[in-house]
Amino acid sequence: MEFWAMVAHESDDGIVLTRQQVDESFLGPGDVTIKVHYSSANYKDALAITKGGGVVRKYPIVPGIDLVGEVVESSGNSSVDFAPGDLVIAHGYEIGVSQHGGFAEYARVPADWVVKLTDLSPREAAALGTAGFTAALSVQTLLDHGLTPDAGPVLVTGATGGVGSVSIDILAGLGFEVIASTGKTDAGDLLSEIGADAVIGRLPEDPSAARRPLNTARWAAAVDSVGGASLAAVLSAIGYGGAAAVSGLTGGSELPTTVLPFILRGVALMGIDSVNVPIERRRELWSRLGKELRPRHLSTLENYAPVTEAHRVLHSIKDGTHSGRTVLGVAGEF
Structure with missing residues (x-):
């Protein structure tokens, strides 16, 4: 399987984010393979493409600490069973830091990093991230x-x-x-x-x-x-x-x-640490985000850009000119 990804490479001149075709060997270890629909832009992602940003352990890497999409394959090694077609979100842990993240058409992660979406659409979940x-x-x-x-x-x-x-x-x-x-x-x-x-x-x-x-x-x-x-x-x-x-x-x-x-x-x-929150607590909070903690003006806060424009969006975050949340479209945008 070959697919497209935005890959960050380190050079003497800095970090370069490039559109690149990769194969299945590029997927990380894990139990759940996800076809990514959306990612989003975060300050941590901006640091991932910044020389000396201090968040990425080894380049090259696919940034994107958030990934939202549908399950295409799962081994079932989890307290929650995932089936092909399930809509899910994964974020935090090692995603986009030491394991390839959401700026790619496919990602693979451990099942105990994955949250099944129930009351939120994939785009709403990405807007939250x-x-x-x-x-x-x-x-x-x-x-x-x-x-x-x-x-x-x-x-x-x-x-x-x-x-x-x-x-x-x-x-x-x-x-x-x-x-x-x-x-x-x-x-x-x-x-x-x-x-x-x-x-x-x-x-x-x-x-x-x-x-x-x-x-x-x-x-x-x-x-x-x-x-x-x-x-x-x-x-x-x-x-x-x-x-x-x-x-x-x-x-x-x-x-x-x-x-x-x-x-x-x-x-x-x-x-408040969002990276290593235990998965059961994480799943509980995502459930509440679709119910009593659901923001009422998410569409007002949301911006949209294709993932191929991630470099521009992330630099606006780093420069302090960005507001709200930017969803990065992945599916169909390469």
Whole structure:
């Protein structure tokens, strides 16, 4: 079997993403072979085609940490039986990092990395992808911590990004008052449309307040995908017993704060990892994403491009000019 793929190659000049015909030997180890319908564009994919990005262990590789499609073959070595024609999504684990990912017409992965789709179409699942799953995991973690709509407003940083925008949509649908933080001054109308009650600038807004480990409490909880000084400002203004669900570091990996928010206000810092979530938890959350956690404005957030234009889309993510979620069409696009 021969098929088309977008393959990232490393050279002295950088990483080059090229359209390439490959054969079945290019498929990775696994129990389930999937005909890929869609992938999506993520910040991690942008790093995969960036020299020194630090996410790919060995080139060449097919990027695409998300892949959505239909099963063509399964050995059945799983707690869930997959049959040809089943619509599925796989993301995280080693996909697009050390095992070929979704930017190809076919992929093969272990069965215990695969989620069967029930209440979402393949395109909806791709529009959500890793970012949507991370948003759902962030919101669910705050709910499990005891957060309720009557506790007060919830802040979402990096509001125009994939995690941020889907988090706003989910939280608003659950009845929360949502405050969106973004550095994009022209994003107010979009953020209001998907459920933000107010839009503020990138944090910290006040440089003098940024140096204080505690500020006036402004929100009950936060979903943060930025990290760095922004997260420090967020933590300083969370009210007593609140929590921050943290999943990103686009603003830096250092956290310039003190223990005061934690020991004086009982704030909880809750790390969100979407890569290695156990498969049963993953399947449960995807089920909820098709039901009570389903975003109401996914079509508003979605952009579309053929996978052959992945290089352009990923560079817009890296440059900070991208908003929402971009579905990358694979089937029929090579």
